[in-house]
Amino acid sequence: MISLEKKQLVLIEYYQHNMSQRQIAEKLKMSRNTVKKYIEQDLAARQQDTRNLPITDNYVTPPAYKKRNGKKRALTNTVMKRIREMMKQNKNKREVNMHKQQLKIIDIHEKLLDEGFKIGYTTVRNFVNREEKKEKEVFIRQEPTAGREIEFDWGEVKLFIDGKLRSLSMAVFTLAYSNDRYARIYESETMVCVQDAHVKCIEACLAGYKVYFTSVASLGNQLRKSRSARTLRSFELKFEKYDVVIIDELSYISFDKEGAELLFTHLSLRAVRAATIITSNLTFERWEEVFHDPVLTSALTDRLTHRAHIINMIGGSYRILETKEWMEQSNF
Structure with a gap:
């Protein structure tokens, strides 16, 4: 497509520099037919304009192109909504460690075809890649000072204790400089537990354990x-x-x-x-x-x-239990 600026250059070269259509086409690397079209359009505009001005309105009119009757758009709002639904299902599966049960892009494409949508694999792939790129987190690189910064957060850990699955809280500290970690398990996340976790972490750091x-x-x-x-x-x-x-x-x-x-x-x-x-x-x-x-x-x-403590942890997999609960809630 030709820009308005390039169209103006054609007319400037023709009127001000007295260049031929061939010379203009070679200089601007355009087709001679295109150069001829814009010059003839301007000449026709000058004949219709009675003001006799140095330039006509044609100078500031962008090149017009006929709209082609292309194929019907395949990636409609309905299709995008359906793809996002399947991507959300994949995200839910990742959260319960069902990575192998995720739908691949080719699976998503086949499901769309089965549901009556006419869309190509490449279109689906490009849309999924764009959506996944949006969800990626952006991190600002930092350069922490040794011994000056430590991060704290609570996490969840599930353990079988006395044959019963229990959900406990885990206080996790991460040293920003070395990325070393300290963790301690508690039954709750009260302020008393927070304070105790910080004291124990500082004591462990001062002890210098490697x-x-x-x-x-x-x-x-x-x-x-x-x-x-x-x-x-x-x-x-x-x-x-x-x-x-x-x-x-x-x-x-x-x-x-x-x-x-x-x-x-x-x-x-x-x-x-x-x-x-x-x-x-x-x-x-x-x-x-x-x-x-x-x-x-x-x-x-x-x-x-020799002189060892052997801890025998017997019990089922909490991941399997979570997966069963998730499948029941999701009506799989």
């Missing part, structure tokens, strides 16, 4: 990388100095011989000397499924259980 949290898979990968980069000894010294090491999810990832030996060595370094917390949904008898070595598994469990 805590390291990782998953078994992440720790295994880090040990292999350290061995390859010949920095294993440096990692061992660092691993040994933590006051508490928390290793999560011992059961989902199995180890080869090298990985099992590396993990055994590093956990043995901490035996008796410092606290180590390991979470697993397997009983000790089944740990051999992870390490594939009965001798190593026996030695490892022997070291870990």
Whole structure:
């Protein structure tokens, strides 16, 4: 499309610089037919204008284009409303950890077709991407000073206690500089609990405890990388100095011989000397499924259980209960 400014340039070059239509087309990189059309329109306007002015109203009239009878718009308000409804259902599913049950864009498109809407996949995809982009939060990057800022908030944690599912409050502190966290569970969120949580957090910070949290898979990968980069000894010294090491999810990832030996060595370094917390949904008898070595598994469990507190948490999954309640409320 030609802008009003470009149309005016055509007329200026023609009348003031006495350029030919061909020269104007080459200079402005336009079609000769387009240049000819605007010059002829102006000449016709001059013949009809009896005022004999240097310029006519045609100079300030934007180029006009005939409206084409295009296809009927597919992305109507009704379609957009229906897509947003399905996106809201996806959001509800994410909140109860039903990520795999979400509708993909192709599923949304197929549902629209089944409901009688005539719309292309690309149109649906572009609309969903635009909507998701709107919902993304914007964060302002900050540079906190060490030891000067700490964030506090309440969270919810659900635990099976005496066979009953209980909803408890968790006071969570996050150090802005290091991103280290401190958490403590309470039965309520009263001012007394708030004050107690702050006191306990400050005491923990002043105590200077160094805590390291990782998953078994992440720790295994880090040990292999350290061995390859010949920095294993440096990692061992660092691993040994933590006051508490928390290793999560011992059961989902199995180890080869090298990985099992590396993990055994590093956990043995901490035996008796410092606290180590390991979470697993397997009983000790089944740990051999992870390490594939009965001798190593026996030695490892022997070291870990020596002077250890073993907490056996038995109960159903609160996520499944929440999902059932949510499905009943949503009429799935």
